[in-house]
Amino acid sequence: MSETNAHEMNQNSDDGRHPLLNSTGKNLAQIKNLSVSFMTDAGSIRAIDNISFSIPKKTVVGVVGESGSGKSVTARSIIKLLPETATTAGAIYLARRDGSEEFDVLSLKPEDLQHVRGEEAAMVFQEPNSVLNPVYTIGWQIEEGLRAHGMSGRQELRAKTIDILEKVGIPYAKTRVDYYPHQFSGGQKQRIVIAMALVLNPGLILADEPTTALDVTVQAEILDLLRLARDEFDASVLIITHNMGVIADIADQVVVMYRGHVVEQGDVEQIFYRPQEDYTKRLLAAVPRIGQKLVVRDDDGIAIERKADWHKQPIAVEAKGLTITYPGHLLQPDFVAVKDVDFTIHRSEVLGLVGESGSGKSTTGRAIAGLQRISGGSLKVLGSEMNGFKEREFKPKRADIGFVFQDPGSSFNPLMTIAENVAEPLLVHKKYSSVADASDYVGDLLEMVQLPRTYMNRFPHELSGGQRQRASLARALALKPSLIIADEPTSALDVSVQAKVLQLFKRLQVEIGFACLFITHDLAVVDMLADRIMVMHKGSIVEHGEASQIMQNPQNPYTRKLLASLPVPDPREQREHRGQLRELLKQE
Structure with missing residues (x-):
């Protein structure tokens, strides 16, 4: 294990980053020999084993690693937000913001912890919907933290709440302070959660995956907000x-x-340009980058290529003037989710569909799969017209269409084994009479997606995220479809797991030759896989062309904004990237 001393890292870059400091009084928090174990039915499980590092004042410290590495447990330990089954050892020294004293968080009593949480350190959780109470206004919820720490004046509470909402960029804060969580977008809800963390002006903000499920443009705004916490709030x-x-x-x-x-x-x-450990090098190598095409090789190291040119293949999907409208309810107007869209997908082609949340990507994919009725125009899928289609007539075509959902955890039946979930389409379409009858074929499917046959009898919750996504891919391929719709299949995966899933997806696509609509908001991922790319914005296609042309020479301002918002895994290049984004935003 390599643990470099802080004073050996004191390299200041020229982009405003703060140097690493380690002299007495310069650290806001110090984690020393921390170990955390959880008691389970199977015995004690050690989640963190004797770790040490410092968090200097006015510094952003990034903690990276795969799921299960102990990142979130470490953050929660700093404010002692662990379940009763947790046992801790070591020390976590946290200095008060005013520098008056330093204390060991792990030795504090519950009544003392109440003052530490919020005043000295505050947490921003990954999923704002799990933090915000849907039955209270966001103003009341921010005020709740202030009331818990002694503020009681009604006017003062409201003024401070409006002020912090304005600082985190919520428009019309004076009015929207009385709105409920469901009246805000995902990015705005994340801003509100950050406002709740900042309102008591703590010295330390603990942000647990604050941008994971956000679009790249919203992600850039949230990162600017965290920079604001460091530069303006001195946190x-x-x-x-x-x-x-x-x-x-x-x-x-x-x-x-x-x-x-x-x-x-x-x-x-140092971490990006001079990594010392093999694991760090593997982590960086797994990160998808713009312009990095994915090449799969056989056991002899020879690149596997498609046998046929997709340009010359028959058309599997053709949309002309495709329009999809959601009817309004309770006097609300109809919502047009997809507006007058034209596109084609050839057999053996991968068409990438990118855009922000709410742009109409998933709606388009669901329409192709026959899961969403279309309102106007024409959509031909494998020769069948979807405008006004009858389920009875379309059902045989469903066997030729596979769907890989964004979250396999919610698309699998938790009461069924992996074998039962994967075999379900085989039974529905009467290819086999029972799961037992299909077991040999299901085992072959799992091995094809690099899962052992022994996983057949496991339940979905017993698999990791990457393993569930592979099982989801096996289910989508069970009926040997000629068309696959993949809706954000890697968005919630670690980079190393994502790399393996993408390699597997590419290999299967090359070998089987199915047509594919690959829906994602990650431009680097779609650049690795797609032959052509469509960019969708507010229900319309704003740009459409070969993947290399879209990525290297985008014509539409929205496409340029998307590309500039995508953070590049290179600190120096990202510095320039951020400057380009700011220039584009000035032009809007």
Whole structure:
């Protein structure tokens, strides 16, 4: 294990990043020999094993690593937000913001912890919907933290709440302070959660995957907000993420974790340009980059290529003037989700569909699969017209269409084994009479997606995220479809797991030759896989062309904004990238 001393990392870059400091009184928090174990039915499980690192004042520290490496447990330990089944050892020294004293968080009594949480350190959780109470206004919820720490004046509470909402960029804060969480977008809800963390002006912000499910444009805004916490509020930020582009964009220093250990730490440039540990090198190598085409090779190392040119293949999907409208309810007007869209997908082609949340991507994919009725225009799927189609007539075609959902955890039946879930389409379409009858074929499918046959009898919750996504791909391929719709299949995966899933997807697409609509908001991922790319914005296609042309020479301002918003896993390049984004935003 490599644990570089902080004074050896004191390299200041020229983009405003803060140097790493380690002299007495310069650290806001120090984690020393921290170990955390959880008691389970199977015995004690050690989640963190003897880790040590510091969080200097007015510094952004990024913690990276795969799921299960102990990142979130480390952050929660800093404010002792662990379940009763947790046992801790070691010490976490946290200095008060005013520098009056330093204390060990792990030794504090519950009544003392109440003052520490919010005043000295505050947490920004990954999913704002799990934090915000849907039955209270966001103003009341921010005021609740202020009331818990002694503020009682009604006018003062409201004024402070409106002020913090304005600082985090919520428009019309004076009016929207009385809105409920469901009246805000995902990015705005994340801003509100950050406002709740900042309102008591703590010295330390703990941000656990604050940008994971956000579009790249919203992600850039949230990262600017965390920079504001450091530069304007003089706070330190501990940000947990599996996105190395985010780390390159915002972190001053980096802590790399693996299986409960700190394997490497250093300033951001040392980690990216001079990594010492093999795991860090593998983590960086797995990050998708613009212009990096995915090449799959056979056992002899020879690149596997498609046998046929997709340009000359028959058309599998053709849309002309495609329009999809959701009817309004309770006197609300109809909502046009997809407006007058034209496109084609050839057999053996991968068409990438990118855009922000709400742009109409998933609606388009669901319409192709016959899961969403279309309102106007024409949509021909494998020769069948979808405008006004009858389910009875279209059902045989469903066997030729596979769907890979964004979250396999919610698309699998949790009461059924993996074998039963994967075999379900085979039974529905009467290819086999029972799961037992299909077991040999299901085992072959699992091996094709690099899962052992022994996983057949496991339940979905017993598999990791990457394993569930592979099982989801096996189910989509069970009926040997000629068309696959993949809706954000890698968005929630670690970069190393994502790389394996993408390699597998590419190999199967090359070998089987199915047509594919690949829906994502990650431009680097779609650039690796897609032959052509469509960019969707507010229900319309704003740009459409060969992948290389879209990525290297985008014509539409919205496409240029999307590309500029994507954080690049290179600190120096990302510095220029961020400047380009600011220039584009000025032109709007």
